Amino acid sequence: MSGEPICAEPVPIGSEADQFPIRVRGLKNAFGDHVIHENLDLDVRKGEILGVVGGSGTGKSVLMRSIIGLKIPEEGTIEVLGSQITDARDDDDIDIRCRWGILFQGGALFSTLTVAENVEVPLREFYPEITDELRHEIARYKVLLSGLPAEATSKYPSELSGGMRKRAGLSRALALDPELLFLDEPTAGLDPIGAAGFDQLIRSLQQTLGLTVFLITHDLDTLYEICDRVAVIADKRVIAVGTIPELIATEHPWIKSYFNGPRGRAAKAANERTAAEAANERTAAEAANELTAAQAANQQNAALGTSGHEA
Numbered sequence: 001m002s003g004e005p006i007c008a009e010p011v012p013i014g015s016e017a018d019q020f021p022i023r024v025r026g027l028k029n030a031f032g033d034h035v036i037h038e039n040l041d042l043d044v045r046k047g048e049i050l051g052v053v054g055g056s057g058t059g060k061s062v063l064m065r066s067i068i069g070l071k072i073p074e075e076g077t078i079e080v081l082g083s084q085i086t087d088a089r090d091d092d093d094i095d096i097r098c099r100w101g102i103l104f105q106g107g108a109l110f111s112t113l114t115v116a117e118n119v120e121v122p123l124r125e126f127y128p129e130i131t132d133e134l135r136h137e138i139a140r141y142k143v144l145l146s147g148l149p150a151e152a153t154s155k156y157p158s159e160l161s162g163g164m165r166k167r168a169g170l171s172r173a174l175a176l177d178p179e180l181l182f183l184d185e186p187t188a189g190l191d192p193i194g195a196a197g198f199d200q201l202i203r204s205l206q207q208t209l210g211l212t213v214f215l216i217t218h219d220l221d222t223l224y225e226i227c228d229r230v231a232v233i234a235d236k237r238v239i240a241v242g243t244i245p246e247l248i249a250t251e252h253p254w255i256k257s258y259f260n261g262p263r264g265r266a267a268k269a270a271n272e273r274t275a276a277e278a279a280n281e282r283t284a285a286e287a288a289n290e291l292t293a294a295q296a297a298n299q300q301n302a303a304l305g306t307s308g309h310e311a
């Protein structure tokens with residue numbers, strides 16, 4: 001394959017909203033003369049974890065901010081869950097904001113509120129009618145869902161480790177039972193074991209809650225372990241989107257050096273090891289099952305044989 005973009009052919013905006021909860025067409029973003037995005041197209045499929053990669057400063061966070069309506073683009077259309085973000089009315093806007101959760105790059109927890117109070121902020125905003133008791137209960141459940149111990153609910157962000165703060169941010173992102181989850185560098189600054197744990201948490205939440213996840217990351221292990229597809233931002237647009245093997249096959253120099261550099265190779269090898277270990281575990285479990293079944297059959301035969309003698 002050549003260096004051609006492998007973006008799917010754009011489907012007209014306004015259609016297939018169920019299949020593509022996020023659709024961006026012809027996006028242009030700029031700060032003064034500094035053009036960040038130009039003619040950027042992207043589709044995010046329902047139920048996928050889409051990794052978003054690109055060099056530092058290529059506009060990954062700005063893209064996310066545009067999609068959630070925090071950065072008004074110069075040109076283009078952005079459709080989220082069937083609504084045009086670029087011209088959403090206030091009431092539409094509120095409706096849509098309850099349907100997504102966001103973990104910002106810096107965490108963005110309120111430092112003067114406890115973890116539970118942080119999770120309660122969106123609940124207070126969008127569901128002011130619910131009782132204090134129910135709100136506390138929901139917040140506690142979300143904290144536990146994000147893998148934090150119950151004691152963390154009453155802690156302030158400054159009392160938590162970096163990894164715990166990420167989980168606290170995730171629990172707030174999950175507060176409103178979102179359909180869409182935006183994660184900006186969720187594993188940055190975590191040790192490899194903490195990062196791997198966070199990856200698995202995202203994967204299991206995505207599977208159990210049926211989420212669509214827009215995940216900005218520099219973490220190659222995360223890309224290999226949990227992303228269904230990866231979108232690459234370079235030259236102010238999405239230059240390619242696909243599975244990692246599809247991306248590597250494009251021969252684009254940045255993509256090649258990203259995935260085939262020493263870190264990319266290490267992540268690939270680790271992913272293959274994990275897959276091989278999982279396959280071995282499955283084979284061992286299957287063998288154990290077969291042995292148990294064979295033993296049970298033998299015992300049954302023996303019992304039948306014995307009773308046959310006796311008869």
Ligand SMILES: Nc1ncnc2c1ncn2[C@@H]1O[C@H](COP(=O)(O)OP(=O)(O)OP(=O)(O)O)[C@@H](O)[C@H]1O
Pocket residue numbers: 031036054055056057058059060061062063105
């Ligand atoms: N509010 C702002 N005002 C002016 N320029 C901005 C603003 N926000 C972002 N930029 C510029 O937009 C460009 C893209 O920034 P962005 O934060 O999206 O990069 P990124 O791809 O997320 O980088 P990183 O991987 O380092 O997080 C950068 O050059 C940045 O300086």
Ligand SMILES: [Mg+2]
Pocket residue numbers: 060061062105184
């Ligand atoms: Mg960023």
